[in-house]
Amino acid sequence: MNPITGLLSSLTGVPESTLRLVLTVILGYPVSTYYKKRFLSQASSSSTVEQRNQYILLSGLVLNFFFNGLSIYHSLLTVGLSWIICFVVGENMGDRKLAAAGVWIFNALYLLLGYYFMQTDDYDITWTMTQCILCLRMMGFAFDYYDGSQPQQTEQKKSAVALPLSFQSDTPLATLPDIQQFVAYSVFPTAFLVGPQFSFSLYSKWIQDDNSGLTIEQKEERDRAQTLYIWRCAILAVIYLGLQQTVGASYSTAYLLTKEYQSLCFIKRVLIFLVAGKFAFNKYIGIWLLTEGATTGFGISFEGNNEEGHASYGGLANALPSQYETATSIDHIIGSFNINTNLWSKYYVFKRLKFLGNKNASQFGTLAFLAIWHGFHPIYFITFLLEFLCVQCELILRKRLLPLVQTYTKKNDLLAHVWKAVAWFTCQATITYCVVGFELLNLGKAWSAYKSVYFFGHILLIIILAANQYLPKPRSAIKKAQ
Numbered sequence: 001m002n003p004i005t006g007l008l009s010s011l012t013g014v015p016e017s018t019l020r021l022v023l024t025v026i027l028g029y030p031v032s033t034y035y036k037k038r039f040l041s042q043a044s045s046s047s048t049v050e051q052r053n054q055y056i057l058l059s060g061l062v063l064n065f066f067f068n069g070l071s072i073y074h075s076l077l078t079v080g081l082s083w084i085i086c087f088v089v090g091e092n093m094g095d096r097k098l099a100a101a102g103v104w105i106f107n108a109l110y111l112l113l114g115y116y117f118m119q120t121d122d123y124d125i126t127w128t129m130t131q132c133i134l135c136l137r138m139m140g141f142a143f144d145y146y147d148g149s150q151p152q153q154t155e156q157k158k159s160a161v162a163l164p165l166s167f168q169s170d171t172p173l174a175t176l177p178d179i180q181q182f183v184a185y186s187v188f189p190t191a192f193l194v195g196p197q198f199s200f201s202l203y204s205k206w207i208q209d210d211n212s213g214l215t216i217e218q219k220e221e222r223d224r225a226q227t228l229y230i231w232r233c234a235i236l237a238v239i240y241l242g243l244q245q246t247v248g249a250s251y252s253t254a255y256l257l258t259k260e261y262q263s264l265c266f267i268k269r270v271l272i273f274l275v276a277g278k279f280a281f282n283k284y285i286g287i288w289l290l291t292e293g294a295t296t297g298f299g300i301s302f303e304g305n306n307e308e309g310h311a312s313y314g315g316l317a318n319a320l321p322s323q324y325e326t327a328t329s330i331d332h333i334i335g336s337f338n339i340n341t342n343l344w345s346k347y348y349v350f351k352r353l354k355f356l357g358n359k360n361a362s363q364f365g366t367l368a369f370l371a372i373w374h375g376f377h378p379i380y381f382i383t384f385l386l387e388f389l390c391v392q393c394e395l396i397l398r399k400r401l402l403p404l405v406q407t408y409t410k411k412n413d414l415l416a417h418v419w420k421a422v423a424w425f426t427c428q429a430t431i432t433y434c435v436v437g438f439e440l441l442n443l444g445k446a447w448s449a450y451k452s453v454y455f456f457g458h459i460l461l462i463i464i465l466a467a468n469q470y471l472p473k474p475r476s477a478i479k480k481a482q
Contacts, residue, residue: 002069017125021193022241024067025290028190029230031059032297040211040299052207053184060187064130067193071127075134078110079186082138083179086145091176096149103142111135115375121442130192132373136344137186140167141200143348147172165303165315166198166340167347173200181207190294194287196316196340198300206300225311226296233293236321240286248279253439256449266453273453277432280439281324284338288318316340328423330387330394333431345370364388379446383438386461390430393464400468433457 002020009016039052065072082103090099114128150172163169177185177200185203186192211219253276255261261272295301296313303315323336334342349369353362367384374380409416434457437446450458 002066020067021125021129021287022290024063024193025190025287025294027063027066028291028294029234029297031063031189032294035059035298048210049208053181056188056207057180057184060184060189060192063189064187064192068127068130074110074114074127074131075187075192076183078107078131078134078138079183080179081106082142083176083182086142086176090145096146100142100146104139107135107138111373112376119375119377123441129194133192133195133197134186135373136197136341140197140344140348141173141182141185143352144171144173144200145176148174164340164343165301166196166202166343168199168202170201170205171199171347177204190291190298194291194318195338196288196291196295196318197344198316198340202300206298222302222311226299226302226313229313230293230296233289233296237286237290237293240282240289240321244279244283244286248282251275251279253277253280253436253449256436256440256452257445262452270453270456273436273449274429274432277434277436277439278428280435281337281432285319285321285324288338289321292317292319326424327427328420329427330391330430333427341370360392363391377441378443379437379441382443382446383434386434386437386458389461389465390434393461394430396464396468400471430457 001016005016005020005023008014008019008023012019035052035055039048039055061072064075068075085102085106086096086099088099089102090096093099111128111131114131118124118126118128181204182200185200188203191198211222214222251272256273256276261269264272292301295316299313301313301316303312306312318339318341320336320339323332327333327336345366350362350366353365356362356365367388368381371380371384405419409419436449440446440449
């Protein structure tokens with residue numbers, strides 16, 4: 001236990017692990033502020049780049065130690081051995097493919113063994129939290145290192161357009177970076193705990209950039225945009241986390257297991273069930289926004305100027321609150337929640353499962369990977385299976401209902417708004433229904449909660465899938481088949 005957060009926990013009543021998590025993220029703000037004042041006023045040179053990297057390395061290790069204590073050795077061991085595997089197998093033996101495989105296997109086994117020994121029936125804020133983030137970072141780096149030896153694949157990536165800041169076309173690594181820079185990247189002060197994920201190439205470009213060549217006006221514009229974006233993230237984070245600690249505490253997923261909840265009428269149980277699922281999401285969005293603000297302070301999330309010519313710092317956003325709150329499809333939710341982990345999965349898993357020859361198979365394989373990455377609890381696999389089935393059902397409903405509904409909504413604006421409201425409610429209800437089991441974690445608890453609402457979501461999925469098999473196909477689908 002951290003003595004600082006232990007004392008605060010005894011004074012406030014907030015769990016020590018939660019305080020340790022939040023304080024570690026908050027400490028990223030002064031760390032990033034000092035970096036900006038100390039280093040971005042200097043012209044870039046080999047010595048200043050080294051100093052910047054050393055600052056990132058030392059501050060990242062300090063924050064990691066603040067969170068993990070002596071358990072920091074897990075991070076140091078996996079980072080060190082991952083680099084050694086690349087150096088020995090990739091550089092000395094000349095087999096980057098084997099090196100990448102070695103890094104993947106080593107980090108996967110280390111994380112899963114950590115889960116095996118540390119996992120309980122509750123969400124535990126331990127060293128495995130940082131380890132799961134580090135595991136993806138090492139795996140992504142291993143693929144980038146391997147891709148650096150594949151010139152044809154590199155050229156193919158360079159031809160891609162509209163790539164995210166976190167994983168752009170220059171991710172393949174022609175050479176293995178020195179270990180000091182590699183460790184600094186691995187323990188980036190505001191990204192080692194809850195993300196975001198991003199490539200080593202982005203870190204390398206950022207650490208060498210000093211904004212030289214900008215006019216005074218341009219620097220002032222960037223500073224203004226950066227400051228506003230930091231405040232935006234911090235304020236939204238406070239709102240989300242504040243609602244979670246007030247309203248969310250009264251309607252938590254744990255409340256779904258109480259006798260008081262079970263005694264309510266069915267309609268009330270369903271509404272509270274969905275509210276509990278909604279607030280289960282809020283804490284993730286809140287902590288990601290808080291982290292994003294600290295990350296923005298370093299300037300690494302700068303993605304150029306927007307259409308209006310203003311500097312944009314949303315390149316490493318892990319949540320898009322406006323898109324999430326107004327989403328009318330599951331695709332919109334996926335694109336606005338845990339963004340960089342989803343991008344990582346798409347870039348390093350989904351696209352590399354192309355050999356399966358089927359998009360659904362690749363998607364299923366990606367979700368299976370993410371379920372395993374979360375841990376051994378069966379509910380992880382059930383939740384990701386639910387997500388897969390929900391996406392399939394949404395596609396079915398879109399094909400069958402949309403052509404019928406559009407004949408009316410195109411002629412009547414009121415009906416169009418009503419349909420959009422129905423789509424919004426259905427989307428939000430679907431996502432919040434699925435996350436309840438994920439949040440309760442224990443299979444028995446999840447069964448009890450879903451049983452209280454008669455598994456209505458599961459039943460609807462079965463009905464939609466069965467109906468699609470036995471009902472006549474829409475005319476448009478029949479014409480395409482012909």
